[in-house]
Amino acid sequence: MQQPVIIYNTLSRSKEEFKPINPPLVGMYVCGPTVYSDVHLGNCRTFISFDIIFRYLSHLGYKVRYVRNVTDAGHLESDADVGEDKIAKKAKLAQVEPMEIVQKYTVGFRQVMEVFNVLPPSIEPTATGHIIEQIEMTRKLLENGYAYEVNGSIYFDVDKYNKEQNYGILSGRNIEDLLNNTRDLDGQEEKRGALDFALWIKAKPEHLMQWPSPWGMGFPGWHLECSAMSNKYLGSHFDIHGGGMDLIPTHHTNEIAQNIAFCGKHPANYWVHTNMLTVNGQKMSKSLGNSFLPHELFTGLHPLLNKGYSPMVVRFFMLQAHYRSTLDFSNEALDASEKGFKRMMAAYDLLEDLSTSDQSTSDIMALKKRCYDAMSDDFNTPIAIAELFEGVRIINSVKAGLETITPEDLEALKQLFNSFLFNIFGLTKDEHAANNVGKVIDLLIDIRNNAKANRDYATSDAIRNKLLEIGYQLKDSKEGTTWSTV
Known part of the structure; x- marks a missing residue:
């Protein structure tokens, strides 16, 4: 290594010298996109920032195992575990299978990352690909006494956990402050406490995405997926965990609680968070x-x-x-x-x-x-x-x-x-410009096709006309849309 690297650790709220657990190996987990809509610029900034960290540590000679998940199930409209699954809701509106929504926006996300020259992660796991791991983690949390079952749904007992550990260690807030800013049970009367969160949710018959479990048909909670996948690919204790700063108060706080309750270990040594736009x-x-x-x-x-x-x-x-x-x-x-x-x-x-x-x-x-x-x-x-x-x-x-x-x-x-x-x-550099332009235009053609499918002809026409202004002509045919310079 050329020199020590200093990292600001959200957990300690200070800069610390980076000391990998097993050098030169580095385990890094970053919370990836929820694939129910186009990736927004805030997401892009986060993933570009971690791309830089990935590139720099690799440049120094570290072997980085970079895991960035894809949330393709279990992300409800509210963090309070109520409402519809965002992907299932989109699928109902479009009258398609949920996995069609997942595929469409996963492909779109990867296209945007490629256009920005963001390197692919070492592993890109999905929530739906790790249902077994999430069920097993839920089973262990029940066994350890940090979770409880109500009518086929499993909730994490924050109050019990906080009596032994500091639930707000990442955000720096105590549980009383968190409770004061939380609506009473948020419509979830099944919960014992307002801060309790779902590990496994019983599915209604009409719910599109559900799997068998020891507690009946259901689906995993959003927070559980990252803990299950980071444990599988990086172990119970690894080097760097990151994401946007909006994940600190709820998602990452719950990940820490789950991991410690599951195996007695804090999941990561260094917590890294990007700021807003x-x-x-x-x-x-x-x-x-x-x-x-x-x-x-x-x-x-x-x-x-x-x-x-x-x-x-x-x-x-x-x-x-x-x-x-x-x-x-x-x-x-x-x-x-x-x-x-x-x-x-x-x-x-x-x-x-x-x-x-x-x-x-x-x-x-x-x-x-x-x-x-x-x-x-x-x-x-x-x-x-x-x-x-x-x-x-x-x-x-x-x-x-x-x-x-x-x-x-x-x-x-x-x-x-x-x-x-x-x-x-x-x-x-410039010698890659033609390739990059092609990627951008292909991405715009996909967006234009989606606009046309949704009868948003104003956006479709605007994309075509704007491309023509800068010297690129689109041609529609039965086989699809092609482009050429003019």
Whole structure:
């Protein structure tokens, strides 16, 4: 390993030196998407952030087993274990099988991740693929006395657990504060306590997604799936667990309780959480009309956007804020990122044309150290990017004859830019542009086809016309839709 890595641990609310349980092996679990709708930009930021962590630890020589689940069952409309399953509800409205909804949005999610050049995880398990493991964990929690059955549903007993452990250890809140902010039983009179949560839910006859269990036909609770899958693939105690900060108060808090009640071990050493997105200083939300889907950023088809931006510009933009900081979207910020991205890539292209000398006027080894120091300080991409722009200045100055560089330092500068731009930051260069454009257009064609199927002809026509404006023509036929340049 080149140097120690410091990680901010949500659990301790402080920075800690990263010490893997079994180096060089690293176990990392990140809560993945619930596949009932298009992936939104907040999800993209989270997965891009963990892609950077995955890439950087791998770059340092760690062997990372990265597990990112897919929630394809058990996610109800309310965290209080009431309402319909979101996927089943969508399937009823569309009059299709629930797994058709799962397949459609899983494929869409993976397409978006590929467009953003996010590496696939080592393992991508699904909730429906691990029903047996979830049943067995529920059985063990009942046996250990931390769960109870009511009419075929199994609930976790938070009050009993909290008498022995600190239920709010991750959020830093005590149980009295949590109870004060919870509605009494939230319509679930079966529960003994307002904070109790479902491990297994008895299915009504009309419920579309249900499985046999020792307690009758039912389906797993949302929180249980991650505990079951992390235990299976990473063991009862692993290195890093992460997701968006919105998961801290309920989902991740319940995961910790389940795991300790199940096997007596805290699931992860380090808890890592990404912050939220804002737009012009306001929280991003559908109700405010300021939320973005990825394709809206790529095409500019959003009232708040002046134009579209390439996936790599958007990725570069996201890296210019620390993953624990809020990220504010604005046309001005995206324009600045676009200029910065082009400037960075233009400087990289000059590296092959630089003349060398017998001495260097800049300390390239010190620049390299500062870049690695930034990334090793809680994956501080904005500082690392700022240091790389010092490298851009050196490149431009050498090209203009204002500075000199030795062959050895030039080679070190090439390696530095290659490592950070492409291996660690996951950016792609111009020679990949045609492939990336193709992926984006294929994604937009899928979105347009869905719009047409839903009789949303305004969106369908807008996508076609916008593509035509920038030089890409769509042609519809019985065989499907194809595209070409004009």
